[in-house]
Amino acid sequence: MNKWSLLGSATIPNDGGELKLSQRGDEFSIRLSGIRGELMNSRVHGSEEALATIGCSRLKSVGSAQVLVGGMGMGFTLAAALQSVSATARVTVAELIPEVIEWNHGPLGDCADRPLDDARSRVFVGDVAELLEKSESEYDAILLDVDNGPEGLTQTENQWLYSEAGLKAIFRALRPRGSLAVWSAGPDRLFLNRLKKARFNASVRSVRARPGKGSHHTIFLGHKA
Numbered sequence: 244m245n246k247w248s249l250l251g252s253a254t255i256p257n258d259g260g261e262l263k264l265s266q267r268g269d270e271f272s273i274r275l276s277g278i279r280g281e282l283m284n285s286r287v288h289g290s291e292e293a294l295a296t297i298g299c300s301r302l303k304s305v306g307s308a309q310v311l312v313g314g315m316g317m318g319f320t321l322a323a324a325l326q327s328v329s330a331t332a333r334v335t336v337a338e339l340i341p342e343v344i345e346w347n348h349g350p351l352g353d354c355a356d357r358p359l360d361d362a363r364s365r366v367f368v369g370d371v372a373e374l375l376e377k378s379e380s381e382y383d384a385i386l387l388d389v390d391n392g393p394e395g396l397t398q399t400e401n402q403w404l405y406s407e408a409g410l411k412a413i414f415r416a417l418r419p420r421g422s423l424a425v426w427s428a429g430p431d432r433l434f435l436n437r438l439k440k441a442r443f444n445a446s447v448r449s450v451r452a453r454p455g456k457g458s459h460h461t462i463f464l465g466h467k468a
């Protein structure tokens with residue numbers, strides 16, 4: 244079996260540790276330093292794609308739809324969002340760590356068929372919370388996969404996104420009839436209640452990590468009625 248080779252590393256802001264990109268044959272892995280383990284593996288992306296297909300399910304026929312994706316990772320959610328929207332849509336991906344964008348222009352690009360090369364893609368390098376805080380009625384869909392979900396945070400800085408204040412800001416950032424979809428490693432009843440409190444028409448979907456198999460992950464869906 245091939246050995247893993249390290250392709251690059253990046254510092255996570257606010258003492259968040261280090262992110263490491265490795266390759267073994269045609270498989271890629273992004274790991275968090277210390278005991279926090281693997282953040283992503285290129286062989287497992289069913290639920291990252293489901294996040295986009297579920298969150299953008301109403302957008303195929305919407306001209307000039309605006310979509311915001313929180314977290315580039317290996318580009319699976321961005322690629323699936325691009326497939327779910329029309330030719331005149333725009334999909335902005337916000338990514339905290341500049342190196343992750345560089346890796347997607349380089350070795351990671353082929354994982355999801357180079358979604359950054361799509362003319363409808365835009366990149367914001369920075370915290371997705373920054374965009375959300377200053378937006379009003381701007382997006383038809385917001386897709387968040389920046390952490391392990393509302394309960395299993397790997398970066399405490401992301402807490403605001405899942406809080407009542409964060410959800411109210413996200414509600415404001417959405418256009419009427421817009422949708423929020425949030426990836427999570429598992430269910431979280433308190434988060435579902437917070438979505439409802441922030442005026443979302445909220446529901447939960449269970450999806451598989453690989454087509455028809457693998458672990459179960461959760462997608463929280465909130466519609467702005």
Ligand SMILES: C[S@@+](CC[C@H](N)C(=O)[O-])C[C@H]1O[C@@H](n2cnc3c(N)ncnc32)[C@H](O)[C@@H]1O
Nearest residue numbers: 291314316317318319320338339370371388389
């Ligand atoms: C699990 S990965 C996303 C995987 C992605 N859905 C895919 O399809 O490959 C999480 C990504 O979110 C980024 N991230 C974490 N916190 C963020 C934040 N507050 N704003 C923007 N990006 C963030 C991480 O650097 C990482 O690239």
